[in-house]
Amino acid sequence: MTSDVQVTQAPALEMRGITKRYPGVLANAGISLDVRPGEIHALLGENGAGKTTLMNILYGLARPDAGEILVDGTPVEITSPHDAIAHRISMVHQHFMLVPVLSVSDNILLGEEPMAGPIFLDRARAHRRIRELGKTFGWEIDPDQRVESLSVGWQQRVEILKALYRNARILVLDEPTAVLTPQETKEIFAVLRRLRAEGYAIIFISHKLHEVLEIADRITVIRRGKVVGSRTPAATNEEDLAEMMVGREVNLTADRGTSHPGEVILRVEQVRVKDDRRSEVVQGVDLEVRSGEILGIAGVAGNGQDELVEAIVGLRRPSSGRIELAGRDVTHAGPRQRHRLGVGFVPADRHRFGLVLSFPLTDNFILTDYYEPPYARGIIRNEAAIDARARRGIRDYDVRTPSATVTTGTLSGGNQQKLIVAREFDGEQRLLVLDQPTRGLDVGSIEFIHGQTIAKRDAGTAILLVSAELDEVLELSDRIAVIYRGQIVAVRDGRTADKNEIGILMATGGSGASGSPSSPAA
């Protein structure tokens, strides 16, 4: 899509020698990067490599210690998002920045309110513009809807509209596809291609190498705050990119070996669960997970898997049905009791359940064990043991941080995820419930976590894996259950499952879906 004319065009944006130091970390060490109009420039790099930091600097959320930014060849001073917007730079953040209780239009207008006269907002005009803007992409947007009632995919669209509403010409998307379904990713890509054709300069961050190869015109890889190289998609491949990122060869597919299932650890019988809006999104699910096996749940996001998982770990009460853990009825047990019975849980939404961002790493490492020895003696915290625990987790799981006592919110997204995995994988579990365990992780970390997951299985843990990445489910699972509209519509052997068939089952529920969900024969 890029024509030769555009390649010779001057960059819309140029960042030169950007350096940013945080206490104990050199997050950016002289990074130079440019994007031309009509170009999608992908930024790749390990977790904590400094991608988000670089983009935060561009957007005025962080101040560089050195370096300069040029827009259309002129040096500019960007000290706040306000300046960035004035230079027509917009950003879709790694962790969304929407106000959940406000409406779509309020979120889009925030900071950019259209006035009718000196006092009143011109809402009608704004609504019209938002609707029209949405329509150009084929999106039916209701400007009055509350953002919290939207799916992640739609929130993403709102973020993009927000950027476009402000007349951005330079668009930054920080891991926009991490939370999207493959279908939604396709749609976003279509949007990006259109924007590229219209001359937008786009910076696109992702850990998914195949996406980057598909959409980018140019790929720049950074590692430990420095640019290690640039490639065009034609001149590279996944293995090459992975190696550039991590600095070693990466095994992109996990070797799951053979499994030796034992006794049933988790038994879910006819469980029904309601979501926050009280509609029944899990409609009579039967499942069994045995010790020493990985049961993968494949399904398009929003088919009840999150609610099912929350019911299994005790965060959501099933409206009917029965949940058994190692032979004990835990249907009405709380998260603490289940945890004590040996349940580990990696939640899909790391900021909601998994972490307290304002706490230091140490406290997050013991979030679920804080009341037990050695972390507490009676009610007294044992700081030495807590500190040792954090250090061990940081070392074993390669959490990139200057120390164990920094605020967890300063960690890069992927490193926050590694912290959660390090906490939940520690010790011995009967059951590990993994909801999107590798969301936002770089290829090296994914390789590591997959290896750990298989090792856990081989040590006899029962593992329930939910992932929006069908490839991940296919690669790791010994058995695959397909969930569709709150029901398990099929169970397949993980080694012989056909990707196309699973894909069709996920999308349509198969032919006999409506009546009887197939029994999950072990």
Next chain:
Amino acid sequence: MTTERPPSQGRRLVALPATVWAAVALPFISIVLALLVGSIVILASEVIVPGHPFDVTLPVTAYAALFEGAFGGLDPIVNTIRAATPLVLAGLAVGLAFKAGLFNIGAQGQFLLGALGSVTVGVALNQASPFIAIPAALLAGMLAGAAWGFIPGFLKAISGAHEVVTTIMLNYVAVSVIAWAVSGPLDQPGSPSPITAQVGNAALPVIIGRNGHLGVLVALAAVLAVGWLLFRTTRGFEIRTVGANPDAARYAGMQPRLIVVLTMSLAGVLAGLAGATVVLGVTHYMMASFGTTVGFDSIAVALLGRSSPVGIVFAAILFGAMRAGAPLMQIQTGSLIPAELVDVLQATILLFLAAHEVIRHILKLRGVKAGLETTDTIARTYGRESV
């Protein structure tokens, strides 16, 4: 990214002032700005009040007198401590609740109930040995306050009723309860207006200067206890987790509802203790209308102190000093500047604290700790369903 292993000593020395500054910058700037606004008020009142020569240095004179009245000698210092003591305790009551994500506007009511509880027992035991009477009266104040804190905590836990609403209502109820008790069962027969008997032996002994009572030690012990609870115990960890992220608290197996009830009750203990120290240490009896704003001032104290026990001590001393120094300021300015200027100062500090985003923006502050977690708490929890 490069993880550095810097010479540990060198970095600590540089990092420490930065972190301290990050924490105190906003309160400090708010105080300075409030003093500026105060001087404008002083100058303006000179213009308004007729027949007075305009004196540009009057703000300086007034503030100097304020300072002298608060710290210029043993008596002023003791007065400052006396005024700061209940503010520390009630400030802790508000601050502790903030840590759990609760906005305890009910410190005033808990304070009043605590005062009532301790005066009741104090009067009953006014002939007993002080070693029995004082602990018993203090305990009664704590329990009465706890009950007044428990109610909104319980209501929130079972029905999600927002504590801002319930505590405000309970403040009114507390006023009525006191009016009833002091003019009814506790009324000293034969007195012209409703008034309780003296607490006698239950009075807190004077330990510094002419009238610096034992309450200051009670307050300091409470500071240590709250700090210990919050940062050294698992219970405190639960409180802080519930305040910072209730969903994560549930995930961690904590019980946010229980923590809410517990925290509000503890807040009631602290505010009740504040009431007890005032009755047992200062007034020694109680009237039907117990004119005090300690419970409300403590909200400002907790905000200014960023809900941290140590911060609250400093904030309480500042507010206590203003109270203690105000009379001298009024005298030395020939009553041109009334003692109530202090209220203006306190309110203005609060205003600047609440408008911290504006200050951060205008002064281009960076590396300064963002919101008082407190105001964010209110924004986050208000209008939301229960925990």
